[in-house]
Amino acid sequence: MASLRTLxxxxxxxxxxGGPTALPAAAPSATEQQVKAVFVFNFSHFVEWxxxxxxxxxxxxxxGVLGGEQVAEQxxxxxxxxxxxxxxxxxxxxxxxxxxxxCHILYIDKVASAQLGDILAALTGRHTLTVSDxxxxxxxxxxxxxxxxxxxxxxxxxxxxxxxxxxxISSNLLRPAQIxxxxxxx
Amino acid sequence: MHGSPIRRTLMQMITLCCGTSLLIAMxxxxxxxxxxxxxxxxxRLQILGRAIATNSTAALAFDNSSDxxxxxxxLRADPNITAxxxxxxxxxxxxxxxxxxxRQQLPARPDMQGYRFSHWHLNGFxxxxxxxxxxxxxxxxxxxxxxxxxxxxxxxxxxxxxxxSTLAAYLISRRLQRRLLGPIAALADTARAVSDRHDYSxxxxxxxxxxxxxxxxxxxxxxxxxxxxxxKLQSQLGRLSLLQHITRATSDRQDMRSIFQVVLSxxxxxxxxxxxxxxxxxxxxxxxxxxxxGARSHGYxxxxxxxxxxxxxxxxxxxxxCLAGELVHEPDVSGLELPFARRFAEVGLLSLVSAPLIVExxxxxxxxxxxxxxxxxxxxxxxxxxxxxxxxxxxxxxxSLYAALQRAYDDLRQSQMTILQQERLRALxxxxxxxxHDINNAISPVSLYTxxxxxxxxxxxxxxxxxxxxxxxxxxxxxxxxxxxxxFYREREAQxxxxxxxxxRAIRQVLDLTRPRxxxxxxxxxxxxxxxxxxxxxxxxxxxxxxxxxxxxxxxVFNAVDAMPEGGTLTLRSYAVExxxxxxxxxxxxxxxxxxxxxxxxxKCLEPFYTTKGExxxxxxxxxxxxxxxxxxxQMDIESVPGGGTxxxxxxxxxxxxxxxxxxxxxxxxxxxxxxxxxxxxxxMLIRSLQDTLQEDGHTIVAANGGQAGIDAFKAARQQGERxxxxxxxLGMPYVDGRKVAAAIKAMSPGTPVVLLTxxxxxxxxxxxxxxxxxxxxxxxxxxxxLRAALAELQP
Numbered sequence: 011m012a013s014l015r016t017l018x019x020x021x022x023x024x025x026x027x028g029g030p031t032a033l034p035a036a037a038p039s040a041t042e043q044q045v046k047a048v049f050v051f052n053f054s055h056f057v058e059w060x061x062x063x064x065x066x067x068x069x070x071x072x073x074g075v076l077g078g079e080q081v082a083e084q085x086x087x088x089x090x091x092x093x094x095x096x097x098x099x100x101x102x103x104x105x106x107x108x109x110x111x112x113c114h115i116l117y118i119d120k121v122a123s124a125q126l127g128d129i130l131a132a133l134t135g136r137h138t139l140t141v142s143d144x145x146x147x148x149x150x151x152x153x154x155x156x157x158x159x160x161x162x163x164x165x166x167x168x169x170x171x172x173x174x175x176x177x178x179i180s181s182n183l184l185r186p187a188q189i190x191x192x193x194x195x196x
Numbered sequence: 197m198h199g200s201p202i203r204r205t206l207m208q209m210i211t212l213c214c215g216t217s218l219l220i221a222m223x224x225x226x227x228x229x230x231x232x233x234x235x236x237x238x239x240r241l242q243i244l245g246r247a248i249a250t251n252s253t254a255a256l257a258f259d260n261s262s263d264x265x266x267x268x269x270x271l272r273a274d275p276n277i278t279a280x281x282x283x284x285x286x287x288x289x290x291x292x293x294x295x296x297x298x299r300q301q302l303p304a305r306p307d308m309q310g311y312r313f314s315h316w317h318l319n320g321f322x323x324x325x326x327x328x329x330x331x332x333x334x335x336x337x338x339x340x341x342x343x344x345x346x347x348x349x350x351x352x353x354x355x356x357x358x359x360x361s362t363l364a365a366y367l368i369s370r371r372l373q374r375r376l377l378g379p380i381a382a383l384a385d386t387a388r389a390v391s392d393r394h395d396y397s398x399x400x401x402x403x404x405x406x407x408x409x410x411x412x413x414x415x416x417x418x419x420x421x422x423x424x425x426x427x428k429l430q431s432q433l434g435r436l437s438l439l440q441h442i443t444r445a446t447s448d449r450q451d452m453r454s455i456f457q458v459v460l461s462x463x464x465x466x467x468x469x470x471x472x473x474x475x476x477x478x479x480x481x482x483x484x485x486x487x488x489x490g491a492r493s494h495g496y497x498x499x500x501x502x503x504x505x506x507x508x509x510x511x512x513x514x515x516x517x518c519l520a521g522e523l524v525h526e527p528d529v530s531g532l533e534l535p536f537a538r539r540f541a542e543v544g545l546l547s548l549v550s551a552p553l554i555v556e557x558x559x560x561x562x563x564x565x566x567x568x569x570x571x572x573x574x575x576x577x578x579x580x581x582x583x584x585x586x587x588x589x590x591x592x593x594x595x596s597l598y599a600a601l602q603r604a605y606d607d608l609r610q611s612q613m614t615i616l617q618q619e620r621l622r623a624l625x626x627x628x629x630x631x632x633h634d635i636n637n638a639i640s641p642v643s644l645y646t647x648x649x650x651x652x653x654x655x656x657x658x659x660x661x662x663x664x665x666x667x668x669x670x671x672x673x674x675x676x677x678x679x680x681x682x683x684f685y686r687e688r689e690a691q692x693x694x695x696x697x698x699x700x701r702a703i704r705q706v707l708d709l710t711r712p713r714x715x716x717x718x719x720x721x722x723x724x725x726x727x728x729x730x731x732x733x734x735x736x737x738x739x740x741x742x743x744x745x746x747x748x749x750x751x752x753v754f755n756a757v758d759a760m761p762e763g764g765t766l767t768l769r770s771y772a773v774e775x776x777x778x779x780x781x782x783x784x785x786x787x788x789x790x791x792x793x794x795x796x797x798x799x800k801c802l803e804p805f806y807t808t809k810g811e812x813x814x815x816x817x818x819x820x821x822x823x824x825x826x827x828x829x830x831q832m833d834i835e836s837v838p839g840g841g842t843x844x845x846x847x848x849x850x851x852x853x854x855x856x857x858x859x860x861x862x863x864x865x866x867x868x869x870x871x872x873x874x875x876x877x878x879x880x881m882l883i884r885s886l887q888d889t890l891q892e893d894g895h896t897i898v899a900a901n902g903g904q905a906g907i908d909a910f911k912a913a914r915q916q917g918e919r920x921x922x923x924x925x926x927l928g929m930p931y932v933d934g935r936k937v938a939a940a941i942k943a944m945s946p947g948t949p950v951v952l953l954t955x956x957x958x959x960x961x962x963x964x965x966x967x968x969x970x971x972x973x974x975x976x977x978x979x980x981x982x983l984r985a986a987l988a989e990l991q992p
Contacts, residue, residue, distance in 0.1 A: 045259075049258060052257045052258065052326075055257070055326050055327060056254060056257070162259075163258075163259075165258060180254070182250075182251065182253055182254035183254050183258075185251075185254060185255075185263060185266075185267075186254050186255055186258055186260040186263035187258075
């Protein structure tokens with residue numbers, strides 16, 4: 011049942027992205043990665059960035075991927091030709107922590123969890139939405155955590171972090187999500 | 197008053213109008229409500245759908261069906277939402293509301309976008325969009341209970357409103373009806389009252405509503421007109437009956453005056469008029485005169501100076517128009533300048549109508565009617581007067597025709613009487629002529645012998661001479677009486693021979709002749725009649741016939757004696773009167789103190805055959821007197837008082853001279869030389885007496901008995917060479933009369949004079965009508981003196 015729903019979501023994404031290219035023979039793991047990629051892409055529509063986050067009105071909306079090659083691939087498929095406002099979507103595969111400054115969305119894969127503290131520190135004062143599938147990431151300051159539970163992907167959102175970064179998260183996004191307070195926060 | 201349709205109809209109309217307008221209003225209201233409700237329902241559902249769709253974006257985007265169900269659960273707030281569902285991008289059902297709904301109750305796949313009504317439901321599909329991306333589709337279905345509830349509510353309200361409106365309309369219509377029908381009912385009541393009672397003086401009251409007041413005014417106006425018409429009809433009928441009355445009254449009368457009297461008094465009483473009169477027109481003399489004034493109009497007639505008999509100028513314009521046959525109506529004469537009209541204006545008669553009385557296209561008169569008030573003659577009355585004048589003219593014309601007819605009838609009867617009387621007189625005259633002829637023949641010898649004796653017998657004693665003279669006088673009187681008797685009976689043709697008459701002498705002769713009647717006979721009966729004579733001494737003679745005068749006086753004396761059966765005084769009076777023009781006249785009066793005559797007798801006493809003496813009288817006495825008076829151009833007056841006596845007065849014109857006559861009488865008669873005379877007569881006695889007396893004068897007389905014998909004797913004598921110096925022949929002889937004898941003799945010997953002797957001689961002489969072949973006519977009894985004169989004159 012769950013796999014069926016996943017498939018359907020995937021198909022939706024493919025339909026939306028408009029290409030038969032989005033329909034390679036998919037492995038179950040790949041499916042999870044696909045869902046996560048679609049979710050990341052969807053975030054661009056439920057979060058508002060301040061003006062200063064963009065150098066120019068037509069500058070690219072950059073989704074950075076740190077680790078997680080499969081997610082990056084899926085994302086590249088998903089965002090091809092898409093825009094947020096007048097900003098064309100662009101996926102960047104990041105190799106190191108130094109490249110994260112220009113990203114509007116930063117997906118931090120599990121593989122990069124060791125560097126999480128540094129990453130978050132580096133992003134302080136930056137308007138970057140942080141997304142991670144690392145368990146407990148939201149408690150650690152990641153803005154949106156994608157938690158997988160019985161083949162379903164849940165959202166955990168640290169509102170405080172997002173607000174600190176000057177980002178506004180749509181209430182629509184908040185309603186299905188679980189709100190997480192940063193540790194040590196009141 | 198039973199159920200009036202107009203009331204029911206009015207109520208139905210008002211209710212129907214109200215109901216219909218209400219229905220239309222409600223229907224449009226309902227329609228509008230339905231439309232607007234549908235629209236608002238759709239909008240509401242759209243808004244709801246949009247809201248749900250917006251809220252569902254995240255659930256669809258992040259594949260959270262429980263969140264989608266939660267979002268759909270918000271629809272619980274609207275109980276009319278019966279079903280809702282979210283479909284994902286692939287069209288699969290993603291979430292359902294309410295939860296207990298099965299998928300079979302929902303459309304399997306999302307349909308066309310938009311909202312629509314079906315099966316008492318409103319449903320629609322709403323795309324769930326994220327920017328331009330469609331994330332899924334929302335299906336919402338709502339029942340229409342709210343709309344139905346509202347419609348029910350509206351229907352109930354409408355019902356109540358309709359009921360209340362109808363009730364209100366009913367009440368208002370009732371009230372309006374009362375206001376509308378009230379005046380109609382009042383009008384109807386008035387109309388019924390008029391038709392029931394025929395009282396056209398009632399008037400409908402105003403109701404205060406314009407149209408009804410107009411209707412009422414029209415109705416009242418109509419009533420006024422009907423009332424006027426009825427009044428006119430009434431007066432017309434009145435005049436008609438008056439006309440009939442007058443016509444009937446006049447038809448009973450035959451004389452014009454009483455017809456006009458009836459007309460005028462009827463007009464005065466019944467039309468009425470203040471003044472009425474009739475003027476008569478005489479076209480021949482072109483005069484107009486007042487013939488009759490109405491009985492009550494005499495006062496005005498005096499003021500108007502129009503008494504009966506007064507002539508009026510027909511030059512007056514009014515009257516001349518009327519005389520042209522036109523009815524002239526002057527409604528107000530006060531301002532007129534016409535003299536006739538002004539006369540009326542001056543006495544205060546301001547209305548004047550002059551109606552011509554037309555008969556056979558001639559205006560025979562004018563009927564004048566006047567009233568004090570101006571403009572008081574209506575056209576109907578003028579018409580009435582015109583018709584009346586026609587009737588009156590006709591009636592008066594008939595009356596005059598009747599009078600003329602009556603006159604003609606009277607004349608005819610009078611003529612018939614006269615003819616009868618003349619016939620009688622003629623018969624009497626013929627008889628008298630025959631008698632007179634015989635008497636004349638019979639007394640001829642007496643006369644001849646008496647005259648001869650008196651003339652030729654020298655030895656007569658004085659007494660004999662006196663007797664013979666009296667006989668001669670008597671004979672002459674007889675002859676004259678006889679001739680006068682004939683004179684009386686035949687038509688007057690000739691002038692009588694006049695001679696001077698001494699009236700006093702005639703009176704004395706009459707007294708002598710009548711003495712036995714006024715002296716002897718009364719004395720025998722033991723009554724006394726005293727005779728007085730008062731004769732003027734130097735009375736002039738008159739020209740007349742003394743025998744007629746004597747006879748007339750004799751008759752008067754006899755009448756006077758007869759008038760005094762108990763005795764009395766008889767007075768004969770004579771006197772001369774000199775007139776203003778110097779003409780002298782002689783008057784004789786015969787007065788008695790007898791019974792006198794009443795008016796009737798006095799008027800008829802001169803008529804022939806009228807007598808008061810019964811069998812004793814002939815009724816000719818005074819008639820003869822009157823005849824004599826007329827023949828003498830004298831005058832006759834009768835004064836008589838019943839019981840107071842009678843005086844008959846005869847007045848003659850005096851003669852101018854009495855000398856010539858005396859001289860003529862003094863002329864001695866001429867004496868003829870001895871002649872040979874043929875005497876023809878059928879009376880032997882006359883032949884002998886004539887023969888005797890003529891032979892004594894020395895004549896030779898050959899007598900022939902009868903006309904034929906005379907002619908034969910004359911013829912025989914001529915054949916023997918003898919000739920007659922004269923022929924004396926009788927007129928009336930059998931077979932051959934005197935005229936034929938004369939004709940035969942003149943044929944044989946034109947130079948031989950023929951003397952005709954006739955019992956009718958007086959008449960022939962008087963007529964100076966000597967027949968042809970006759971040289972002289974002598975009447976019987978022949979007087980020797982006349983014969984001698986004729987022979988002396990005629991001797992060849």
